[in-house]
Amino acid sequence: MELDSIGVNNTTSHNVRYDPDFDPSSDDDDSPPFDPRNPRSAFSLFPLENLLYCEDCHQIRCPRCVLEEIVSYYCPSCLFEVPSSTVKTEGNRCTRNCFQCPICFASISVVSNSDQVTAPTGPYSLTCSYCHWSSKEIGLEFDKPANLTAQFAKQLKAAAAENPKPKYAEFSTYEENFARLKSHYTSQGIGAAGSGTGGLGVGRGATDDYGTSPGTLSRLMGLYTGGGHVGKRNVSGLSARGVGRDANGKKTELTEMEDVEIVGDEKDIIDRLIQVEFDETTTQAQNLCQSRQPKFKSQLRPIATLLRTKRSKRCRACRHILVKPEPKVQSTRFRIKLVAMNYIPAINISRLDPTTSYHSLPPLSTHQFLLTVTNPLFDPISVSLSTPQKTPGKYPSIVTILCPEFEVGANTDAWDEVLKEDSSGEKKSRRGRGDRDRSDGTVWDSGRNWSTVVIEERDEEDEKVVQVPIFVRIEYEAEVGMDSGDVGDVPGGDGRKEKKEHAYWCVLYLGKIGRMHANYKYLLPRRGVIHA
Amino acid sequence: MPAKQAKGEYIETDTGNKVSRKSIIVGSQNIILGGKTIIQAECTVRGDLRRTIPSSSSSSSNSANVAIAIGRYCFLSRSSILRPPCKILKGQFSYYPMKIGDHVFVGEGSVVEAAAVGNRVTIGKNCVIGKFSIIKDCVRIEDGTVIAPNTVIPTFSLVRGRPGLVVEELAETAPEKLDLKQLYRMI
Numbered sequence: 001m002e003l004d005s006i007g008v009n010n011t012t013s014h015n016v017r018y019d020p021d022f023d024p025s026s027d028d029d030d031s032p033p034f035d036p037r038n039p040r041s042a043f044s045l046f047p048l049e050n051l052l053y054c055e056d057c058h059q060i061r062c063p064r065c066v067l068e069e070i071v072s073y074y075c076p077s078c079l080f081e082v083p084s085s086t087v088k089t090e091g092n093r094c095t096r097n098c099f100q101c102p103i104c105f106a107s108i109s110v111v112s113n114s115d116q117v118t119a120p121t122g123p124y125s126l127t128c129s130y131c132h133w134s135s136k137e138i139g140l141e142f143d144k145p146a147n148l149t150a151q152f153a154k155q156l157k158a159a160a161a162e163n164p165k166p167k168y169a170e171f172s173t174y175e176e177n178f179a180r181l182k183s184h185y186t187s188q189g190i191g192a193a194g195s196g197t198g199g200l201g202v203g204r205g206a207t208d209d210y211g212t213s214p215g216t217l218s219r220l221m222g223l224y225t226g227g228g229h230v231g232k233r234n235v236s237g238l239s240a241r242g243v244g245r246d247a248n249g250k251k252t253e254l255t256e257m258e259d260v261e262i263v264g265d266e267k268d269i270i271d272r273l274i275q276v277e278f279d280e281t282t283t284q285a286q287n288l289c290q291s292r293q294p295k296f297k298s299q300l301r302p303i304a305t306l307l308r309t310k311r312s313k314r315c316r317a318c319r320h321i322l323v324k325p326e327p328k329v330q331s332t333r334f335r336i337k338l339v340a341m342n343y344i345p346a347i348n349i350s351r352l353d354p355t356t357s358y359h360s361l362p363p364l365s366t367h368q369f370l371l372t373v374t375n376p377l378f379d380p381i382s383v384s385l386s387t388p389q390k391t392p393g394k395y396p397s398i399v400t401i402l403c404p405e406f407e408v409g410a411n412t413d414a415w416d417e418v419l420k421e422d423s424s425g426e427k428k429s430r431r432g433r434g435d436r437d438r439s440d441g442t443v444w445d446s447g448r449n450w451s452t453v454v455i456e457e458r459d460e461e462d463e464k465v466v467q468v469p470i471f472v473r474i475e476y477e478a479e480v481g482m483d484s485g486d487v488g489d490v491p492g493g494d495g496r497k498e499k500k501e502h503a504y505w506c507v508l509y510l511g512k513i514g515r516m517h518a519n520y521k522y523l524l525p526r527r528g529v530i531h532a
Numbered sequence: 533m534p535a536k537q538a539k540g541e542y543i544e545t546d547t548g549n550k551v552s553r554k555s556i557i558v559g560s561q562n563i564i565l566g567g568k569t570i571i572q573a574e575c576t577v578r579g580d581l582r583r584t585i586p587s588s589s590s591s592s593s594n595s596a597n598v599a600i601a602i603g604r605y606c607f608l609s610r611s612s613i614l615r616p617p618c619k620i621l622k623g624q625f626s627y628y629p630m631k632i633g634d635h636v637f638v639g640e641g642s643v644v645e646a647a648a649v650g651n652r653v654t655i656g657k658n659c660v661i662g663k664f665s666i667i668k669d670c671v672r673i674e675d676g677t678v679i680a681p682n683t684v685i686p687t688f689s690l691v692r693g694r695p696g697l698v699v700e701e702l703a704e705t706a707p708e709k710l711d712l713k714q715l716y717r718m719i
Contacts, residue, residue: 049703049705049706049708049709050703074686076684076685077684078684079668079684079686104695105697106683106695106696106697107680107682107683109682128680129662129682130662130678130680130681130695308686325704329686329687330668330669330686331687332651332652332669332670332687332688332706334704337704339703339705341708
């Protein structure tokens with residue numbers, strides 16, 4: 001079977017007509033076929049490997065219909081697990097020695113600046129091995145090669161103390177800024193209710209962080225709706241003061257906030273911008289990663305590495321757990337892993353004629369592809385595929401599945417396949433090559449747990465990607481009560497078989513229609529005349 | 533996917549490794565192949581670049597001689613290069629051993645100088661994996677990525693760009709998707 005990259009984009013729809021209680025008799029209802037070109041489709045199509053499956057709801061669950069819970073926090077650089085209590089107090093960044101380059105974001109390592117080769121001593125600096133940025137450039141050096149975060153914080157504090165005017169301080173600490181804001185809000189009566197603001201943003205439920213008293217809320221709303229300015233941090237003090245006066249007719253919170261905010265003097269910035277080269281200013285990406293959006297590269301600081309999480313996932317509908325990873329950082333195992341791949345047949349597309357290129361299919365012609373359905377279940381399934389006659393979109397293609405209803409064998413022991421392959425190798429080759437008559441509605445080829453049918457596509461326009469929506473319905477009989485993976489908690493079944501059904505839309509990307517030769521534009525109207 | 537090669541293209545070892553006759557294997561006595569590993573034509577594996585200063589942990593002399601250890605079901609595509617990382621420590625220059633896990637795919641023209649590559653790692657075409665980088669299990673590195681030296685890539689990461697950064701988390705199905713048993717059967 002071909003496994004070309006463009007052909008295996010097997011995607012399954014999120015919730016468009018995917019329903020376990022889908023009634024086959026009402027197959028031809030009024031709802032239009034799934035349109036992969038609809039702007040909303042981008043949010044409901046996922047590759048099969050990204051989908052989960054809820055055994056209790058008997059439904060596919062996409063990344064949008066699960067709830068996530070954090071199992072553990074860890075630093076992606078030093079791979080140390082960080083207890084959630086530390087995350088709450090110290091923040092969601094690595095507090096050891098892990099930093100990212102502020103220029104290129106590669107991880108940076110500590111390097112000795114001394115000339116001594118045999119026994120390196122201080123001072124040490126953080127150096128990026130990708131772009132060769134060094135913390136020496138911003139005057140940041142360390143005495144010891146360990147516990148850098150603490151040393152960094154100490155230096156920031158010292159620099160802030162040297163320069164008492166926080167507005168123009170090159171170095172000012174987060175803590176001081178935070179303490180200033182906190183005292184400000186406490187005086188405003190907001191901080192009292194939301195005393196736990198330290199935990200904001202690190203995975204706390206957004207229930208009570210802003211306090212519950214209506215006065216607090218209205219005060220906060222006043223802060224944010226009064227001005228309508230989003231980027232207050234960069235707004236100069238003047239405009240903030242103006243807004244404050246407009247809103248309440250007197251000196252209000254915004255003006256006071258100006259005192260606690262650290263706003264670079266715009267005149268200084270403009271003067272410096274005139275002097276420096278363009279190269280010395282920060283890019284947007286660099287800017288956004290820093291705490292107060294500096295304009296110049298000399299103001300960039302190393303970025304402490306952001307922690308990563310391991311998360312478990314629950315079904316949004318029934319809250320049953322779908323994925324539960326091992327909490328250990330380096331483990332790739334899962335305690336619970338209910339992925340759709342084990343419940344939903346995989347659909348693959350490959351070329352019938354191996355000489356055609358997926359990237360430039362000959363225009364105005366019929367293309368044939370092989371559609372393979374692979375069954376992951378331990379019971380044989382009967383599959384019925386249906387597709388709109390013309391694909392949705394401005395330039396439709398006519399799509400025909402030559403054998404829309406067929407059976408796929410069970411996913412039995414892998415040894416069966418080996419034994420079968422030996423005996424039925426001849427049979428398969430005969431079926432694949434000898435049987436040229438493909439219009440008789442039979443399966444093209446099949447194996448232990450897979451079947452292949454031919455799908456035909458005829459396009460009427462060139463230069464577009466052919467996306468075919470297919471409605472897949474599978475039926476199978478599973479033993480009731482057997483916890484074989486595909487049956488839920490159905491009690492009291494002794495070998496009784498129960499009919500099960502799945503139905504969902506999926507979209508196949510067949511390839512791109514190539515460009516016609518240059519005088520195609522002249523040919524096209526003539527062709528239309530002939531047909532008329 | 534690579535087509536079936538003409539007979540005699542590969543030398544097959546007892547453990548099922550298939551090494552192309554056109555590959556450049558230097559210092560083969562310092563290379564361990566775990567079995568069922570494929571090395572395609574024009575690959576360079578530098579087993580001669582082994583540690584020149586004794587290991588501080590002073591393990592057995594046997595393991596000290598290993599420059600490159602490769603696990604099972606690995607696949608080194610055409611013209612890829614495996615080279616143990618080197619550095620100067622306390623004034624002494626030395627190479628350090630490279631360890632590659634199971635089911636590791638190295639794309640065409642990629643250069644790997646990592647200290648450790650975990651299990652089920654797929655490295656795309658024309659990548660550079662910098663010196664002493666550590667790549668953990670279940671990682672996919674896209675074509676053309678350049679991973680800076682000393683970088684650590686955690687599990688379930690999708691890495692892209694120059695410098696290579698973790699851009700996405702891989703789905704839970706990544707271990708199955710990154711399995712290379714099927715690939716071995718095709719050769």
